[in-house]
Amino acid sequence: MFYVATVAILITMALAVIRALLGPTVYDRVLAVNMFGTKTVLLLAVIAFLYGRPDFLDLALTYALINFIGVLAVLSFCQSGDHEPEAKDQSKKAQP
Amino acid sequence: MALLLDVVSWILLSAGGAFVFIGGVGILRMPTIYTRMHAASVTDTMGTLLILLGIMLQAGLTLATVKLAAIVVFLLLTGPTASYALANAALLSGVRPELTTREPD
Amino acid sequence: MLLLFGIFLLTLLVITAVAIVRATDLFVAVMLMGIFSLLMAANFFILDAADVALTEAAIGAGISTVLLLGALALVPNRERVQHTGRWAALAVVSVTTLIIVYATLDKPRLGDPNAPVHTHVAPWYLEFTPEFIDIPNVVTAVLGAYRAYDTFGEVIVVLTAGIGVLFLLGLPNGPPHTAEDSSRTRTQNLGHHLIPQVVGRLIIPFIVLFALYVQFHGEYGPGGGFQAGAIFAAAVILYALIEGEDAALKILSPSLLKALMAGGALLYGATGLVTMLLGGNFLDYSVLADDAVAGQQWGIIIIELGVGVCVAGVLLTIYHAFAARND
Numbered sequence: 001m002f003y004v005a006t007v008a009i010l011i012t013m014a015l016a017v018i019r020a021l022l023g024p025t026v027y028d029r030v031l032a033v034n035m036f037g038t039k040t041v042l043l044l045a046v047i048a049f050l051y052g053r054p055d056f057l058d059l060a061l062t063y064a065l066i067n068f069i070g071v072l073a074v075l076s077f078c079q080s081g082d083h084e085p086e087a088k089d090q091s092k093k094a095q096p
Numbered sequence: 097m098a099l100l101l102d103v104v105s106w107i108l109l110s111a112g113g114a115f116v117f118i119g120g121v122g123i124l125r126m127p128t129i130y131t132r133m134h135a136a137s138v139t140d141t142m143g144t145l146l147i148l149l150g151i152m153l154q155a156g157l158t159l160a161t162v163k164l165a166a167i168v169v170f171l172l173l174t175g176p177t178a179s180y181a182l183a184n185a186a187l188l189s190g191v192r193p194e195l196t197t198r199e200p201d
Numbered sequence: 202m203l204l205l206f207g208i209f210l211l212t213l214l215v216i217t218a219v220a221i222v223r224a225t226d227l228f229v230a231v232m233l234m235g236i237f238s239l240l241m242a243a244n245f246f247i248l249d250a251a252d253v254a255l256t257e258a259a260i261g262a263g264i265s266t267v268l269l270l271g272a273l274a275l276v277p278n279r280e281r282v283q284h285t286g287r288w289a290a291l292a293v294v295s296v297t298t299l300i301i302v303y304a305t306l307d308k309p310r311l312g313d314p315n316a317p318v319h320t321h322v323a324p325w326y327l328e329f330t331p332e333f334i335d336i337p338n339v340v341t342a343v344l345g346a347y348r349a350y351d352t353f354g355e356v357i358v359v360l361t362a363g364i365g366v367l368f369l370l371g372l373p374n375g376p377p378h379t380a381e382d383s384s385r386t387r388t389q390n391l392g393h394h395l396i397p398q399v400v401g402r403l404i405i406p407f408i409v410l411f412a413l414y415v416q417f418h419g420e421y422g423p424g425g426g427f428q429a430g431a432i433f434a435a436a437v438i439l440y441a442l443i444e445g446e447d448a449a450l451k452i453l454s455p456s457l458l459k460a461l462m463a464g465g466a467l468l469y470g471a472t473g474l475v476t477m478l479l480g481g482n483f484l485d486y487s488v489l490a491d492d493a494v495a496g497q498q499w500g501i502i503i504i505e506l507g508v509g510v511c512v513a514g515v516l517l518t519i520y521h522a523f524a525a526r527n528d
Contacts, residue, residue: 021216021233027182030232031123034136034139034230044246053251056251058163058424068177069435070235074232075184181397
């Protein structure tokens with residue numbers, strides 16, 4: 001039964017990578033990386049059970065913490081003004 | 097009893113897998129950044145909850161279940177916060193949400 | 202089945218690597234490097250190497266991305282495309298690749314039990330660790346006791362990286378004294394957003410507690426000094442992100458960070474000197490206690506503490522060196 005969940009998670013990871021490669025704005029890519037991170041946490045937890053080694057759950061917990069801090073750091077650095085031109089071009093395209 | 101636990105675990109894991117997959121498709125197919133954020137964050141939280149609950153039922157009452165519960169609490173707290181921070185950053189730097197519908201492409 | 206998962210993850214890795222090389226916008230490249238590190242951590246995990254996966258997840262995917270972004274805030278964010286010397290570079294890379302591929306043709310199959318790496322010291326470690334050191338995690342035993350000299354070298358390398366950054370960029374001399382100083386730092390703090398601030402304040406104590414757990418649990422499960430130092434540094438970086446650089450520099454001032462950096466490496470070296478003074482070789486922990494096995498365990502705890510303190514100090518120094526710059 002863990003195989004079904006693992007396959008679903010792996011496919012979603014591939015889809016998130018595609019969005020990270022495609023995404024026109026910076027925020028698309030940050031979203032894709034964040035989603036990839038939470039899927040990695042799930043993948044680690046499921047495979048830890050597949051292997052029958054529940055003491056590997058420390059990795060999943062560590063990764064959940066680090067992912068959160070990584071996304072906040074990206075947004076904090078982003079806000080200090082590097083990518084406003086790119087985002088503003090997108091906003092001009094997005095207006096009706 | 098063990099059979100019942102197995103059946104419930106199967107249901108939870110499959111449902112969680114389905115949610116996660118829907119989130120992945122959503123993040124590719126949705127048109128703008130804000131709609132993609134909906135797809136990513138809502139399905140993320142729900143899928144995580146279901147899959148980890150399914151694994152917890154399989155693990156029984158051991159230390160592993162406590163660690164899984166810690167992961168669930170942590171992700172429930174920080175997932176929405178990360179989405180909030182992302183949406184806020186996008187809004188503050190000028191990306192406007194599309195308020196009218198557009199033809200599907 | 203696990204083979205299929207491994208192949209799938211490796212394919213994603215190749216695609217991501219090609220995309221990193223082809224990206225000209227450096228911010229995109231940094232984001233993709235985060236994904237690359239995560240894929241590597243998942244690969245290590247599938248190959249059943251938990252300690253390495255934990256270190257890669259903590260340092261590669263989290264701290265490295267933050268540090269690269271900090272560096273990116275100080276440089277222009279498009280790559281300067283260079284048009285000269287491309288054919289020479291291509292020739293050198295192709296020749297090197299062919300030589301490496303030729304060398305790998307001689308390699309034994311992955312996991313072959315008759316390979317030299319599995320027949321010389323590895324079985325000895327696996328067989329005699331319960332007798333000499335008696336801790337469940339053999340990786341920590343190898344890292345901390347049998348190969349302690351190598352780990353000392355690694356700590357000195359980490360310390361050197363910190364010293365290099367201090368030479369190149371420097372830390373501010375202390376927390377800024379005037380309001381004008383603090384308004385010129387580059388990064389915005391998220392303090393004026395209530396939700397990240399509340400959630401951050403709620404979870405920072407638990408992250409620090411988890412770092413201590415990973416530090417001292419390294420003998421029983423995946424963990425150890427490097428991972429714990431990275432997680433502790435991540436907690437302080439989170440504090441710096443939500444409360445501002447000045448607040449973070451006030452709690453852990455630059456002089457304290459330099460003391461931590463040097464102190465960690467010094468603790469490791471001092472353990473070696475103490476063992477020599479007590480009559481054994483350098484870093485031979487058996488002389489640290491009456492019972493040789495207890496001595497080994499004491500030795501491993503002390504050096505892992507030294508490693509954790511040094512790594513935390515260095516990572517925070519590098520982070521503050523980038524984030525607290527005023528230009």
